[in-house]
Structures are given as C-alpha cells and as structure tokens.
Amino acid sequence: MTAHAEMQAFTAASSYLGGKYLKDCTLYVTVEPCVMCAGASYWTQVSRIVYGAPDEKRGASRYGKLFHPKTEIISGVLQEECAELITSFFRQKR
Template identity: 35%
Template sequence: MDHEQFMRVALEEAHRAADEGNVGVGSVVVRDGDVVACGRNLVPVTHDPTAHAETVALRNASEVLGTDDMNGYSLYTTFEPCPMCCGALMNANIGSVILGGRPDPDQTRWDGYTMECLLEMCGWSDRMEVVTGILFEECMDIRQP
C-alpha cells in the first residue's frame, strides 16, 4: 500500500469518529505494509481529553503488540498531531508520521506550533520522519465540525 491507501484507512476512522459525534480525526499504525491498529478521536463521547486519534491508535497498537516500543512503525493521521500526541509518538519511538491536514500555524492555540518545530526543539528532527499533505482536502473536510 502507498501513503494514500493508508490515509484512506485513517479517513475511514475519521468518518466513524464524526458519525459518533466526535471530531473527525482518524489514525492508523502501520508496519511493513500491514495495518497494526487504528484509532479515532473519542474525546467528546468519553470526556477523556487524552483520547485523541493518535493516542487511541498507539494504545490499541501497544495492546496488540504487547510493547510500547514502535521503532520502525509509521503512524498515518488525518490531522497534524497536537503537542501531547507528538510527545506520545516520541515516547512510542514511532519512526515516521504521515499526516493529511494541518492548520495554519498562526491559527492554532499553540502560537505557531508545528510538529516539526516540536521535534526539532526536543532533538528528534532526525529520529522521526514527517510527511505532510497526503489527501489534504479530504482530511481537512472531515475534520470540520
């Protein structure tokens, strides 16, 4: 599968999230061309502020794999991970993040935040590859409230 195919799997999760009354964001953990686990935003229905699509996917993958070390794994997500999720991705040792949509950095609540800036600040810019813009329009459209 290529980036677009895995992003379409993440988009399916985003649609499920939106259909359930959550913010339309979906994520997929992948290794060697296989989907290991999926996650979708569950914050509104669970009232858990940490239940973002990325953290849900990481939790599900950890359960399936029996480990929290995901070195060599990729995470596909329909929207740029927030700082909390980026920290979780670093803690999980994810090798690459492929994202679809992302806000204008000057329009976020974190004053110019981008995942790449946080990775650089933490000394991780050479440890985690970031690929952007995969199915951008579709990913942005589903996230809209």
C-alpha cells in the same frame, strides 16, 4: 474513554505488539498531531507519521521540534480532502 485518536492508536499498537516502542510502525492521521500527541509519539518512537491537513491553531509544528528525531513526518497527503473531512466533522459536532 475519551482521547485523541493518536493516543488510542499508540495504546492499542503497544498492547498488540507487546512493547512500548513502535519503531517499525507508521501512524496515519487526518490532521497534524497536537502537542500532546507529538509528545506521546516521541516516547513511543514511532517510525513515521503521515497526515493530511495541517492544524494551524494547535498543530505540533507550530512549537518546534517535538517529534522524535528519527520519526519521519510526511504531511499534505490528500490535504484538501482531509481538511474538508475534519471541517465537516466539527460542523456536525456544533
């Protein structure tokens, strides 16, 4: 199966918790979620999203308010480390 990590996390959490809403959950990701993942987070109503590095090209924040209004967004956590991690990951993929 191929999907962004956020999508896999939402699916696994919903299955584990037995419901489609993740109101008391926090999603931790290395890079800012994309538009698709922001939309999925909206429908799951996840309480909080914590990410390290912004995604200047495809990050959801470039497109306005896509997250659920009750979702708390915390950005910049270990930003430099996360940016290096993702840069290294994609360097190896190419």
